[in-house]
Amino acid sequence: MLKGKTAIITGGTRGIGFEIVKKFIENGANVAFFGSKKETVDKSLTKLKELYPDKEIMGLYENISDAKAVESAFNKVVEKFGKLDILVNNAGISARESLLDYKLEDFEKIMNLNVNAVFVCSQAAAKLMYKNHNGAIINTSSMVSLYGQPSGVGYPTSKYAVNGMTKSLARELGKYNIRVNAVAPGVTATDMVAALPKEMVERISSTIPLGRVGQPEEVANAFLFLASDMASYITGTILSVDGAAIV
Numbered sequence: 001m002l003k004g005k006t007a008i009i010t011g012g013t014r015g016i017g018f019e020i021v022k023k024f025i026e027n028g029a030n031v032a033f034f035g036s037k038k039e040t041v042d043k044s045l046t047k048l049k050e051l052y053p054d055k056e057i058m059g060l061y062e063n064i065s066d067a068k069a070v071e072s073a074f075n076k077v078v079e080k081f082g083k084l085d086i087l088v089n090n091a092g093i094s095a096r097e098s099l100l101d102y103k104l105e106d107f108e109k110i111m112n113l114n115v116n117a118v119f120v121c122s123q124a125a126a127k128l129m130y131k132n133h134n135g136a137i138i139n140t141s142s143m144v145s146l147y148g149q150p151s152g153v154g155y156p157t158s159k160y161a162v163n164g165m166t167k168s169l170a171r172e173l174g175k176y177n178i179r180v181n182a183v184a185p186g187v188t189a190t191d192m193v194a195a196l197p198k199e200m201v202e203r204i205s206s207t208i209p210l211g212r213v214g215q216p217e218e219v220a221n222a223f224l225f226l227a228s229d230m231a232s233y234i235t236g237t238i239l240s241v242d243g244a245a246i247v
């Protein structure tokens with residue numbers, strides 16, 4: 001589905017991002033992924049080299065909220081693979097403090113990664129894509145972007161911003177044939193969810209109409225579809241992959 005395309009994926013070292021990296025490679029894309037630290041990037045690269053020994057894969061760990069660092073890293077990707085077709089903004093962090101205890105620096109930390117980095121990476125990607133009159137940017141939202149959550153206000157706020165950026169950039173970049181969409185996962189079985197108390201995950205699962213949390217691969221399938229030419233007339237959409245959950 002992605003033969004001959006080049007994709008950059010942020011937060012590709014584990015969880016949903018790692019599944020997207022694998023799915024894109026298996027579907028023929030050249031992939032460069034970002035993580036936050038050299039050690040975790042190298043560890044993921046080792047796993048990927050074992051799985052796909054014939055593929056050239058780039059692992060990067062520049063600060064994705066830093067415009068200069070991102071521009072130079074994206075240029076390295078284009079030097080190696082010739083062009084950029086797909087950007088997946090997946091890196092994200094969450095926190096659940098109540099408002100009364102919430103520190104401004106923690107709020108800013110979430111916004112810096114979940115919102116600022118999406119802006120920075122989208123701008124750097126659009127600068128490379130618009131001349132080719134082709135591109136797909138896929139952001140990672142969340143089901144909490146539809147109705148908030150009862151604590152940790154920074155996280156849903158950041159994901160509402162992601163939806164706003166997705167819809168606005170779809171309108172702005174359509175003239176360059178750059179499509180901008182988002183995937184809004186529900187509760188997905190990654191480290192982010194493993195950090196929650198077991199009883200909480202069980203309680204949540206029992207309220208989900210499909211009766212279980214989602215698997216990272218099920219979420220990655222939605223990214224694959226939106227990145228592919230099968231979605232050539234889809235832009236500005238927020239695709240829920242949540243088992244119809246309202247948690």
Ligand code: NAD
Binds near residue numbers: 091
């Ligand atoms: P995860 O914690 O397993 O992985 C997060 C990824 O982000 C890692 O690759 C990590 O290296 C990267 N990252 C973290 N901090 C970073 C930083 N400062 N700079 C650069 N990269 C950094 O998370 P996940 O559950 O796979 O979540 C991936 C995305 O999906 C996030 O945007 C998250 O908000 C969203 N999401 C997850 C769920 C869920 O239930 N897991 C639900 C809805 C949305």
